[in-house]
Amino acid sequence: MIRFDEVTKVYRGTAKPALNSVSLEVLSGEFVFMVGASGSGKSSMLRLVLKEDRPSSGAIHVLGQDLNRISSRKVPYFRRNLGVVFQDFRLLPNKTVFANVAFTLQVIGKSKGFIHEAVPDVLAMVGLEGKAERFPHELSGGEQQRVAIARAVVNKPSILLADEPTGNLDPTTSMGIMTLLERINANGTTVIMATHDAGIVDRLQRRVVELVGGRVVRDERGGGYVTQAMPQVQPDIVIPAAGPREGLR
């Protein structure tokens, strides 16, 4: 579904790579947490999957396509297979909930009939029935994130990328969002979520990929935010040097 082969990303004007020779494979239907300190490269990885950026070296395959070979004219069509959610929701403030979700379908040329069936369905799925005519500023943060998720999945993408979707939400609201993401995952969508929320990662016990300084230092199935074998203090410094981590990969 998604495969990184020795991917390195060096941003222009920086010496230190944001991603350093990352290899990773995510299978269809998986739920993957990306964890790591700020600046460890989580968002960079998600941006590469979306082909918002190209790697400095290495190959990325998504849905069977080599992203290095996909022409810029084809990128929009490629992105229709992916849904994205961000920490800051990114809703259009002057459009209603319904219009925000419908906008996605309109710009990819779906018919009016299709839109009027699909949008209420997906709003019900995320628990926003009855709030279709509200504007984003009339909603709580959790509700706004549900709109963003509705927008991301209304086109039934095979992959959902979520970059700290609970970053601005309280723990209870966050759990509600996670339940929703699990439901979407249970329906067959591959979910990759970057997060700093230790509580969520520990609770869900899913696959965890940990990045430190642009390198994958841990790839654990059913893991927590920090691995049990890890000392709890100063994980950033200890992890790369720790021998036992290698065995986990």
Add this chain to the structure above:
Amino acid sequence: MRLALVLGEVGQGLRRNLSMVVSVVLVTFISLTFVGTAILLQAQINQMKSYWYDRAQVAVYFCTDFSGVGGCDQTAATPEQVAAVEAQLESETLAPFIDAYYFEDREQAFENFQAQFEGNAIASLVTPELMTEAYWVNLVDPTQSQILADALSGLAGVESVVDQRSYLDQIFNILNASSFTAIGIAALMLVAAALLIATTIRLSAFSRRRELGIMRLVGASNRFIQTPFVIEGVVAALIGSVLAAGAVVAIVQFFVQGYLSETLPQTSFVGLDDALLVVPVLLGVGALLAAVSANVAITRYLRV
């Protein structure tokens, strides 16, 4: 559905950047008015050229008692020499090129001169003896005056063979230079218009960067994203073009036909039909210019 969406985006963009749109309208208006005026000036020059060139004659001047240039030796041409020139004009070699000719003797030349310089001090200084006898020749093809010059200027008693077109050429060179100046200014202003349209479109894209970001994320095609901006530029430029077309038509109607034609009734001026021919050119140039510069601007904006 999609058309309505695209047009909605266009309307939004135009409203959000109203002041920039107004400046695009004004700059295209002024630059295209220059373009239109330059085209009409060229048309006017061509019209005058063909009018005057057709009327231009070739003069075969004869020697006078006071003339020492050409084949003259301070003695007036004899009637025999004049007759020899006329024979040449009637000859089989020259006759096919000649449409009409007539002889102007000293008295006639004197009368013409007096009429032309009436009230001028020089008119009272000239006597018929000072005037030059001449044959005035209308050629079938006015460009072939060299044939007459070659055949006649060597004959005895002929002072010179002069094509009036050589005087006209100087006047038209000046007119042409002013017309090219207008075209040059028009071209510079078109460049300014193109740059302004590009800036406006970039600004418009910047003010809509949220929507653009979301459109790109959800996979809107490049063409779908770019089209509203291109239409936006074209609409603004077309408003300017329509104003320019109106201005050009008004100039022809009220200034050229209304004022110039009244003041100089002998001269024929460009008319409303010429102005109406220029209108589609202005609209086309305006639309094309806007489409190209808006397209380049938005493509480059989206690439970074």
